[in-house]
Amino acid sequence: MRKATITRKTAETQIDVTINLDGTGIYDNQTGVGFFDHMLDQLSRHSLIDMTIRAKGDYHIDDHHTVEDTGIAIGQALVTALGDKRGINRYGHFALAMDDTQVKTALDLSARPFLVWNIAFPSDKIGTFDTELVREFFQALSTHGGITLHIDAVHGFNSHHIAETTFKSVARALRMAVEIDPRMAKALPSTKGKL
Numbered sequence: 001m002r003k004a005t006i007t008r009k010t011a012e013t014q015i016d017v018t019i020n021l022d023g024t025g026i027y028d029n030q031t032g033v034g035f036f037d038h039m040l041d042q043l044s045r046h047s048l049i050d051m052t053i054r055a056k057g058d059y060h061i062d063d064h065h066t067v068e069d070t071g072i073a074i075g076q077a078l079v080t081a082l083g084d085k086r087g088i089n090r091y092g093h094f095a096l097a098m099d100d101t102q103v104k105t106a107l108d109l110s111a112r113p114f115l116v117w118n119i120a121f122p123s124d125k126i127g128t129f130d131t132e133l134v135r136e137f138f139q140a141l142s143t144h145g146g147i148t149l150h151i152d153a154v155h156g157f158n159s160h161h162i163a164e165t166t167f168k169s170v171a172r173a174l175r176m177a178v179e180i181d182p183r184m185a186k187a188l189p190s191t192k193g194k195l
Contacts, residue, residue: 016055019051023050093106
């Protein structure tokens, strides 16, 4: 089974992440940041990656460190669970619509992290959650997961919908990329011989 558990402890946060790439999207995420938990639940459910996340952060400052460090830990867990990446599709893409919003994601589990971010939020907050933290999460996920990640908003005017559509679109693209291709289950999806 392609599973991983990562613990990240700093002076600012303690994050525990367990994932199963061959799951069914079962989640139990408790970060202390309500809206972020809702987004992580979407990431798990729509990627079919089982996730259990526990986070404690310096909330008296703000939610930044908790969100960013959770992205780091999930990225590290993905790298561990994928191993040598033999048999995976490697690439994923998905255009996802939700009400007023459409977001397109294309990604490559290349071990070459790069984030292209074309998402704008019309408001600075969703409830008490800073919308700029959505980008911080995906930057951390991309960097520590070794993911080339392109996320583009086609349109949208509701900040909650834009954030949720972004998480769901990335989830569906990630689902495609981590799945095993039955035609090349023992092969590495690269001409380089290593990813």
